[in-house]
Structure formats: C-alpha cells, structure tokens
Amino acid sequence: MEKYMDTSLACEERAQLLLEEMTDEEKAAQLLQISYNAVSAEDYERFQRLGVGSYLHVTGEETDKLRAAAQKTRLKIPPIFGIDAIHGHALLNGAVVFPSQLAMACSFDRSLIYEIGRATALEAAADGIDWTFSPVLCLGRDLRWGRIDETFGEDPYLAGEMGEAIIKGYQADNMITACAKHYIAYGEATGGRDAYDSEVTERKIREVFLPPFEKAVRAGCGTVMTAYGSIDASPLSANRRMLTEILKEELGFEGFVVTDWENVRSLVTKQHAAENLKQASKLAVEAGNDMSMNTPEFYDCLLELMRGGEIDMARVNDAVRRILTVKFKLGLFDGKKRPPRGTIACEEHKELNLRSARECAVLLENKSIGDTKVLPLSGDTKTIAVIGPNADDIRAQYGDWTFFSHPEWKDEVEAKGDYYTVLRGIKEVFPKAEILYGKGCGVLEADDKAVEEAVSLAECADAVVAVVGDCLAINGEYRDRADLSLTAPQTELLKRLKATGKPLIAVLVNGKPLCAEWLKNNCDALIEMFNGGDYGGLAAAEIIAGKLNPSGRLPISFPRHSAQTPCYYNRYDGWHGGKYVDIEAGNVYDFGYGLSYSEFEYKNIRLSKTEMEKGESVRVSVDVTNISDIDGTETVQLYINDKISSILTPVKQLCGFERVRINAGDTKTVSFEIEPEALSLVNAKCERVIESGVFEIMVGKNSEEYLTAELVVK
C-alpha cells in the first residue's frame, strides 16, 4: 500500500506524501476544473486521461463513470465533483428545492439553516456530488443587483451566522465540502451591475464584507470562490492582497480557493490585466487561486510555466496540497460511502422543507376592516379568488439556481418534485371554499382580457388573494434591474382588484425587495414569501387560513423608490438626515421587521454592568411577554451603536438574535452575552480595535423598534 493511503495519518500529511509522488503534468491537472458543457468532446476525454482535479455540474451515473476513468490514471487521484446546490440540490429535477438563501434568512433560525445544509449535502452526495458552491456570503445591499435572492440579506452579522450554520450542515460527517463565495464584495458592484468593479476600500471590506467570510473560515469551510469583479479596479482573480495575505495568511484559511467560471480567461478578455492566457494563469495562481474553474487552456499554460521555471513552484505545490487535503478529508481516496439514492426527496427532507417554508414566510401587513383583522380569513369564507401571474407558477416561486435555469436554461421541462404553489395551497387549506383562479396578466405581459376575467372573479369572491412579484426573466444571475417597482401589468391588475372593494391579500413571490409603498398603503394584508421553494405556496396559504402563526422577519430593507437604494439599516448618519426632497424619508419595511398573530411586549432592559474595561464582556437581558391569546415565536434582536468614535460607525449594527417560542400570556427573559468583538470597529489604519466611550445597546423586535440601555467602556 502507498504510504499516503494510510488512513491513520492526518489528511495534511497524506496530501504531502502524495504530492511528493506527482509529476508536473499531474499537478497541473489537479489545479483544473472542467465542465462537461464548456469543453469539446475531445478535451473532455483528454482531461479524463490526464486525471483532471475536478468536474462541475456533472451528476449521477456520469460521476461514477468519471470516477472510474480516474482509477485508470497512474496515481488514481479521485476527482472532486462540484455543483451549485445552493437551495437544495436543485439542479437535479426531483430533488428537494428549499427556499432561496434570502428566504431562508427570514427564519433567523440557525438550527433550521444547519438542517437545510445537512439535507442538501445528503441529497447531493447521493447523486455523486462532493462539493457545493454555497453559501453565498455576499451582502444584498444594492437591490438592483440580480443576485440578491442568493444572499442571506443585507447584514454582515446575519449573513455570517446563517453562513456558519449552513457550512456546518453541509460539512457534517464530511458529506460534502462547502464553498464560501464570492470573495469579496462582489455584491457591492457599482450601480448594482453584476460582476463589475466594487468601489470599496480595504477598511470597508474589513468592516462590512469580510466578517461573514471570517466566520466561514472559523467554521472550517473547505473552499472559497474568487469573485468575478474587481476591488477599486484591481481584479480579484489577480489580487494577492485579498486572496493570499488576508484570506490565507491573516485569517488562516486552510482549504482551497477556486476561481469563478472562466476567471482566468477573463483576466485577458474582460479585465485586460494579462496579454495572454499564460500570463493570466501565472497571475491567478501566484495571487492565491488554487483551482481554475474552466479555462481548459490553463492546464497547458501552467505546465509550460512550470517547465520553463516561470512560476513559483512552492505556490503550485501549496495549491495541489490544499486540493488533495480537501479530497482526503472527504474520504474520496478511501471508498467514500454515499447515502442511498432514495435519500433524494425523502419524506424527512420534505418535512424539513415544509418547516423551512413555514419559518421563512413574513407577514408584512394585516389591517383591520371594522373591528376585525383581515387575516386569518375566517374558515367560513365561501369564495376566494386567487389571482395573479405567480399564483400558480413554480418557476417564479423557485427563483434562480434550479434545473429550470442552470446549467442551461430550460423552457419545456416540468418540475418533478412535490410542490405547492399558492393556488394549490389555498385549495388544500380551504377545502370547503370555492376557489376561483385567474392569472390576470403575466409578470411582464399585460393582458386586457385576463384582467377583466380576474376582476369578475374577484367581484364574485369574499376575499382576493393576489400573488404577484417577479419572474426568472428579471430575477437572478445577469439579470440586474434598474427599476424595482412592481411591473406595470401587475400594478394595473392590483389597482383593478383594489377597486372591487373586496379584502385584498397580496402575496409576494419574488427574488428581492420591491418598492412596496403602494402595496403597504393599499393591500389589506401582505405576505412576503420571496422564492419559497417547494412548499412556499402552502405556507402562505396556511398563514392566510390561520393554521400557521407567521414568524419570519425581513433580512433586508424595502425601499419606497428604486433610487432610494441602497437603503440598508446599518447606514452612517449624514448631515441632512439622508433623505430625498421628493419622497418620504425612511423605508417602507425595515430590516428585522415582520408581524405575528401574537403580540409581544418588551420590558425591563438591563445590563449585568453598566461600566467595564475594554476586552470584557457584558450581558444584556430583556423580558418579553406574549400579551395576546395566541402562542407564537418572536425573534429578539440586539443592535449596538458606538456613540463617539474615531471614524463613523453604523447608526446601529445587529450583534445578536434569538428566536423564542412564547406561549400566550407567558413572559420569557432573553439574554445576550455581548463579546468584545461586538464593540469593536475597524479604524482608519484598518485595525480592529475597541475605543473607549459610550455604547448604546438596543434590544427589540426589529431595527426600528427597541428598548435601549447605555454601556460605558473605559
């Protein structure tokens, strides 16, 4: 037996031993990942013979075939199979489709997110996969960006907590490895334009964008993906400062870095940082990328560089060692045992998915008509009109990153999974009611006849459930929007429905916040589902019927107008209040906001001490009472503001949250330990420090409603 096959040795040691056996050709092959749909048939064969390090977007039996091909190479190094399993193993039609990351984040529930990661890992591994390109730790701060749906929202703390939970779930028992992406500040691209330059400084990166990645590294995340764009004009794929000095040396990241799709080629064709692919390959590897996603020419270029002594061999060896270590950790050399295929969409995962949808839906509005709240609708409601382009459209409900849109766009395919649109959900939870359905219009297409039909259905009904939002044409990768309003045909439809005078309950099925002022002012009730996965429609229906007491909270703020974006809550104070003369100040819905059928009252905020030295921690507690007669779940949120500091600090920053179940009439005391890090800032010299002074500690139900206490740090 080869020494590196000794399972009693540490994975790092096994990787080193194997590395010592490898030729330049074998090393170069390890550093390449290819996609079946982006190389020629000839190259696909060639790279199998060469023992390519990784494949992406290959599933099922094809992975077995490619694993077998690797066994025919000299060293039999197994390839690692990667895929975008970012809300479930959703590129496989029939696997469970969980809510999108943005929708998941509404749960503010670390244990749920861990379970989603775990279930996704089991389904992906059962399909031959070893690696998911997830989680996205970019922040959804510029709402125009097409990939807001993929983020955990706008806040670094929440994104870090959710990211850590899902990474631990993916990597439990080394089932698959995770990939924190896109490193770094990719979502902050100027103008919300995908894969563009981000005009951010290193200080800003350290304050806002790095913290979720720091948590990912601490959680042992196996891989990191380099972003497409550039930071202050410096292409990330060639950015040694970010990839090597900060990520690997300072944060101590021990896994491997993979480029995003074709980043090496883009250094030549899009970013013009290199004259040719050989130069680009050298730049990318020496900056700290360990594996090239695609750009198959990278293999020959790298080999030429190695043979010509033109590349730092210690760097190449380090890259190979990192990749091999991850493979050893995953058990790929040791006959990895995979879950049975029946794990895919098993009952347990479907139940978890239903729980996810239930925790993710957010009730934004519930007005009273007379003395009665509109929701829940009475069980005696005889006729309900379900109207709107997204009422029965699973594509829109799933959002991006399912088999519908990746790896190739598919128009004809039918979803094989068990799924509930709102229409199916309403039919199920109101079995005695007559349900009338009319589409009314498309998300983008007006249809006069369909509007008239929908209005006549509404006129015959006791209540109208209007399901509107966006669709894949205007949501997802490459699909940035300049205008965040609800589209014109849908706005027109809602206006006509409103004019019927019937109770108007709107459900939003969309990838990102829309300008929601009209909805807030005109709908009697409003539910935000985002891309709720298989069971989003059922959860929304259960809320409408009162079978589910909503508990979701917004991980992202809703603007009044497109031009108000960015509108994140953790802004700096400006001189003139940061408002525009032509719209009302403030957001329509704030970060952390969400209603419940229960009512919670906060009292008695207190600190374990009101003065302390730097480096100490302090406990803040608050009593939360459910003053309603319905049991419910509240998400208690902690925010902190450093009142006087050498640089501007956010007006408040989330530093803790806890979901608590509180029965009707009960009081629970909720406490948070405030660790020194929560009181720190990144100063002008880019150092993370705690400065003496007064801190405002806020605990409450969202970023605008809270109790406060003062803490002095000496």
Ligand code: NOJ
């Ligand atoms: C490009 C996307 O930016 C990235 O998120 C994804 O993981 C890769 N393509 C692979 O599909």
